[in-house]
Amino acid sequence: MSLDPSFVGRTYPPTAPYQVGREKIREFATAIGATEPAHHDPTAARALGHPDVVAPPTFPIVVTMAASRQIVEDPELGVDYSRVVHGDQRFAYTRPVVAGDELVCVNTIEEVRTRGGHGFLTIRTEVTTPDGESVVTVWSKIVVRGEG
Amino acid sequence: MELPTKTFRVTRADLIRYAGASGDFNPIHWSDRIATSVGLPGVIAHGMFTMALVGRAVAEWAGAADAVVDYGVRFTRPVVVPDDEQGTEIEVTAAVREVTDAGLTRIDITATCGGEKVLSQARATIRTPG
Numbered sequence: 001m002s003l004d005p006s007f008v009g010r011t012y013p014p015t016a017p018y019q020v021g022r023e024k025i026r027e028f029a030t031a032i033g034a035t036e037p038a039h040h041d042p043t044a045a046r047a048l049g050h051p052d053v054v055a056p057p058t059f060p061i062v063v064t065m066a067a068s069r070q071i072v073e074d075p076e077l078g079v080d081y082s083r084v085v086h087g088d089q090r091f092a093y094t095r096p097v098v099a100g101d102e103l104v105c106v107n108t109i110e111e112v113r114t115r116g117g118h119g120f121l122t123i124r125t126e127v128t129t130p131d132g133e134s135v136v137t138v139w140s141k142i143v144v145r146g147e148g
Numbered sequence: 149m150e151l152p153t154k155t156f157r158v159t160r161a162d163l164i165r166y167a168g169a170s171g172d173f174n175p176i177h178w179s180d181r182i183a184t185s186v187g188l189p190g191v192i193a194h195g196m197f198t199m200a201l202v203g204r205a206v207a208e209w210a211g212a213a214d215a216v217v218d219y220g221v222r223f224t225r226p227v228v229v230p231d232d233e234q235g236t237e238i239e240v241t242a243a244v245r246e247v248t249d250a251g252l253t254r255i256d257i258t259a260t261c262g263g264e265k266v267l268s269q270a271r272a273t274i275r276t277p278g
Contacts, residue, residue, distance in 0.1 A: 032201060061196050062169075065171065088222045088269075089220065
């Protein structure tokens with residue numbers, strides 16, 4: 001799978017704001033077995049200084065995975081999604097995501113490589129509020145497996 | 149300093165629940181037919197589900213739900229989840245690499261399934277507990 005290296009540095013338009021709901025955070029926390037009260041009980045979250053329930057550390061993937069479709073489905077780049085596997089993942093937080101947040105994603109292609117017949121694509125997503133307050137920076141490296 | 153080992157049991161039901169909660173409905177995480185057709189031994193856990201379980205371990209070591217400030221992993225090996233009551237088990241250990249003057253603790257994490265490492269370069273930075 002050969003990916004066009006000229007895509008390095010390309011930044012895509014901001015996504016429509018994602019509304020983080022309290023029940024979505026509870027649902028996600030329950031699905032991963034995270035029982036800490038701050039994920040479920042607004043009073044417990046406020047005791048830690050947050051306005052509402054706090055999302056677990058990997059929750060932003062819900063938002064960024066949807067946002068990354070604008071890259072993996074970019075016909076010019078031509079990623080074959082059926083051959084995509086997840087390589088690396090990193091989250092660097094300015095603050096935790098909390099219920100009530102509206103999150104906007106700006107995707108930038110940070111790295112494009114082809115090695116051993118496989119394509120490697122690193123996407124950096126700046127996740128902010130609509131006012132531009134930084135919440136978390138997310139790096140996702142995907143591998144597009146070569147044929148055979 | 150080594151942190152206490154944590155183990156997480158993973159069954160098919162957990163993968164279905166995670167698919168719904170995360171919106172990741174890739175069929176390799178619920179269909180043996182499709183998983184084997186792309187060369188996998190069977191249904192595998194979402195890498196992000198494994199990362200989420202390890203994130204729970206990190207938050208428990210930190211002693212606070214909001215203490216993780218940086219967290220990254222590389223997915224090196226799939227976690228195969230058989231279609232039975234037992235499923236499989238992921239074991240997570242970690243060692244403190246550095247405690248900074250700025251109140252942060254950096255930890256190196258090891259996650260294994262069936263004795264094989266499923267993550268590499270797994271690192272987290274947490275606010276130093278206490």
